Amino acid sequence: MSRSAVDAVPDLSGLLELAQDRRLDMKPVLLRVQTDLFRAAPARDPGTIRAFESLACGLIPTVDAATAAMVAQKLAPLADTPQSVLKLLAAHGGEARDAVLALSPVLSTDLLDAVKNGPALDAVIARRGDLSRAVIDDLTLRDDPAVDLALAENGRARLDGPALERLVARARLRPDLAARLVARDDLPAVDLAPLYLESSPERRIAIREGIAARAALRPRSRPAVRGLGDALKTFALRGEGAAVEAELAAALGLRAVAWNFAEPRRRDLLALALKAAGLTEEEAVFLFLRLDPAIGRSVEAVFALADLFRTTEPATARDLLAAILGEEPAERVASPEQHRPLHGPASPKLRPAAPLLRPALPERTRKVQ
Structure with a gap:
């Protein structure tokens, strides 16, 4: 735009007279045109700013919400836009107000007062790019x-x-x-x-x-629970998925956990829990195949879980479980010198296991019992 066009902005008497003609609603058009000229000006001297302020302040209260929102989007980011213009746009409410609050380089007290600042506007202010x-x-x-x-x-x-x-x-x-x-x-x-x-x-x-x-940075040692793998395999063979989930939670020292391993997005929890509990890869793969048909019938799912189990350290699995579940797994559930059976003879949770899956206890362990 030429300098002569910028200098001509203050002489708007003819346009204002046209805008006052009740037969024509030229005010939105005038405001949009003058807004574009103001934005495109290579330099905005005080005279240009005052002239635009005078015109805009006269037109903004008379235009519709859509025009006010469009003008606010264009003017709010400009440092040269007079605060009086921004206040009138913000007072329009709706999208115009939100644009001013989100895009204005400076949120002055007067501007916030003009929009009746309060909790209702916090979400709008939260979109600003200059938040401390x-x-x-x-x-x-x-x-x-x-x-x-x-x-x-x-x-x-x-x-x-x-x-x-x-x-x-x-x-x-x-x-x-x-x-x-x-x-x-x-x-x-x-x-x-x-x-x-x-x-x-x-x-x-x-x-x-x-x-x-x-x-x-803080490695931790946690002994595996003896017999846990065999017990979980027994439950899996019987189709007792809920018992597997309960046993895992108990072994990890967690309160009741809704594992929901069958849900695809939660399958990683199974590999992480088995790793954190100290199971071997062979035991883990057995459970991947037998615990849930949706997992066992998917080669992709089994391979993905096996890879996750193989590439994750026990400490990482424990920390990740703690973050996901919002609960820290117990560091130790049994003394390394003493065997604590997962279930005593009177426990209703585990019926006598199949002999193939219940190895004979070492002689030393029998003496401790």
Whole structure:
């Protein structure tokens, strides 16, 4: 645009007279045209800004919501847009208000007062790109689903520390929030471990690698429970899937867990639980094949679980289970010097096992009993 066109902006008397003609509703058109001219100006001197302010402030209260929203989207990001213009656009409400709150370089007190700032606008403010860590932390403390979603969708908002922990904790029970968090590639994978089951295969690999690196810094030894593999195989042969799940939870020192291994997205839990419990690869593969028909009949599923079992360290499996389930597996369930049978003779959970699956106890163990 030429300099002469910019200089001609202040002389708008003819346009204003035309806009006052009740037979023609030219006001939305005039506002959109002048907005485009203002945006395209290579330099906005004080005279140009004052002239545009005078015209815009006269037209904004008279235009429809769609026009106000369109103009707000164009003007809000410009540092030269007068605050008086932004206040009138924000006062329009709806999309115009949201655009001003989300895109304006500076949110002045007067501007917030103009839109009656309050909790209802937190979700809009949460979409801004200049949120400080303190503001993000404050917004996550509101425990507002709309605010949480806005922050998760705001790729310019830096999520970490307690703020991210709060969002991840809520995402356990909110699939919509979980989907948006795991879709972001700027968040540390290890911090998204509680959302492992909601993650893509690629993100699951990244989470496991992060957990493994962390677990390697504090290795822990945990003896396997004697006879656990045989007991689980017996249950699997009898088709008692619920007993397998209960036995695994008990062996890991967990409260009642809804494992739901048959659900495709939860199958990884089976390999992780068996690894954390200290089973051998042979025992694990047996259970992959016999525990659930949907798994056993799928070569792809069995191979994937076997590979996960083989490539995961026990400490990593325990830490990942703790993150997913929100509960820390017990470090030790039995003394290495003393055998503690999973079930005594009076236990109703386990009937006499098939001799093939119940090896004879070593002589030393018999003496301890």
